[in-house]
Amino acid sequence: MVDYDLLTLDEIQLINKAQQGDRNAFGTLVYKYHLGVVNVVYRICGDLDLAEDTAQDAFIRAWQKLPNYQPRAPFRSWLYRIAVNIAIDILRRQQPSELLEEQYCANEDNPETLVAEQEQAAQVQRAILTLPQASRVVLVLREYEGLSYQEIANVLDIPLGTVMSRLNYARACLRNLLGVFAQSLEVEHA
């Protein structure tokens, strides 16, 4: 189904082909962005299975809206916007599910380390899930997908200053939750 030759094709050409109904070209785009979309939805909703189902819905909706896509913004931003909107709709309908520590991979050589790291990873994700939805989405797009502030602003259709303030708030909350504090100020007063 995935045409690996198309992976080298310029993304604009892929999108043009997909807009003309080429399912193989669209499949190549799906393959390229699969993990990113799943990751974004997972970080927002906290359930990996739900994230995979939601990612499928996001891609199908992207296919339906593809004729309306204009290359004014990167395709990734446009795609993430669709995925984030679906994830937010899901959040409104249900509470984040219990996290399964097994969803995290870690050091498989040492079982004790594995358990500890899984627990720590789950703690991080639980902390993220406690954030207000608006701040959580901004944090996920920045920290886990590496989108620039402008790209985040485009995806969420919010001002640049709002991106920055929500990110600052999210980081401040997470620092408190995860116990990441500044070093002692004794040096300053010495």
Next chain:
Amino acid sequence: MHEHVTEWLGAYLDGELHKGRQNEIEEHLAKCALCRSELDALSRLSAELHAFTPLHPSISSERFTAQVVLQLPRQVDRTLPKAFHSVVWWSIPGFLLLAWAFLQTAGLIAIIVTMSVNAGLFGDVSLWLFPPEHHWNLLSTLLGFLGGGLSENERAFLLLAHDAEMIIEHILGPFILQVVLGLMFWGWLAGWWAQHRQKTNNYKMKGNE
């Protein structure tokens, strides 16, 4: 900058500040241990957020893609609108040029015919090709009937109106049409240039990923 810069540290860490602000932050950080500690804490937070990645999704990307593609709804003749739009877009300058050529040809033929008529080449046929302007004769006859003849001013006004009509019909009209065609052509060219620049910028944006 004397006060602390903690609100800018996140953006500084993300590389989102412009050069001027970045230099200000760096100058402040060189002097302020508190802000340096805050920056360090933000770095550690980012590291902790990235320390563990979730297990790979339960299905591979290939299988996921196959499932998605199988579920894609049928597209109903999606190609036509885009192809049609493309054909229409690229036909515009052709039609504009044809219209301009038609105007030029019609004007040229009119000049040739007028000169021929004035030279008497058409003889009696010219009466059929260029009938007297009845509406002017009727108007002057009517005015003469009503007013017992036209005064000098009325006659001058009629002649002026007649000349104005000639100018509008034979000179100003074609001129305006050509200006409109020219503007439409330049408008199309500007639209093409804007699209071309947008595509070029998108290629550049893609290169930054």
